Amino acid sequence: MRRLKNILLFIIFLFLVICVLYFAFHIDTVKVEGTDIYTEEEIKNSVFARKYSDNELSLLLYNKIFGMNKLPFVEDIDINYEDRNTVLLHVYDKTISGCIKYMGQYVYFDKEGRVLESLPRRRQDVPLVSGIKFGNFSIGEKFKVEDDSLFDAIMNVSQLINHYRINVKRIHINDGDIMIYSGNVQVHLGKKKLYNDQIAALSGVLGTTNKKKLSGIIDMENYNTGDKIVLKQN
DSSP states (O other), X not given: OHHHXXXXXXXXXXXXXXXXXXXXXBOOEEEEESOSSSOHXXXXXXXXXXXXXXXXXXXXXXXXXXXXXXXXXXXXXXXXXXXXXXXXXXXXXXXXXXXXXXXXXXXXXXXXXXXXXXXXXXXXXSOEEEXXXXXXXXXXXXXXXXXXXXXXXXXXXXXXXXXXXXXXXXXXXXXXEXXXXXXXXXXXXXXXXOOHHHHHHHHHHHHHHHHHTOEEEEEOTTOOTTOOOOEEEO
């Protein structure tokens, strides 16, 4: 009888300790910074998806055992415990270089050509790549293509577009020639291995054409550094 009483007292004591720890370290305030892809609510719902993870101790334990619960386009999240009831989530977004349309889905890839996620919706800030044949692919693996050199050229263009923050809605390949579409302007880049000079020169020009809502064609197939960029308006 005494043993049963001791066990019961221990259970009650343990329950009280858990309650005290849960409420003492309950997360009341969550701050989110760093992400341009997701909303604060989406980040919070992802990080605190597990049961009782709205407590600093249980959240720390979950992350130690299972790792951070992250969304597809999140590279990493730093958790800073500002005080006993406040956490700051600093989000590091993955770099989305482009997407292709496949069987009604939009398949997104990173700067290395690695597949990130397949979603039914199109992100308007990510260029759509068309005109190239892709083989089978899996999430987390690189695309398989018929022409690796052409795909490397596409990756070069997409990385430069991201670097210079150029608003490009589509990258199209026609018989090896690469064209980009920004606003109502079509730019013919031609066949090259690297497009650093062309994209660097275009960064300011396309910003102006988009701002003024100009339309037309820019031919940069034979462009050399320092050449004047001419927009042939429609």
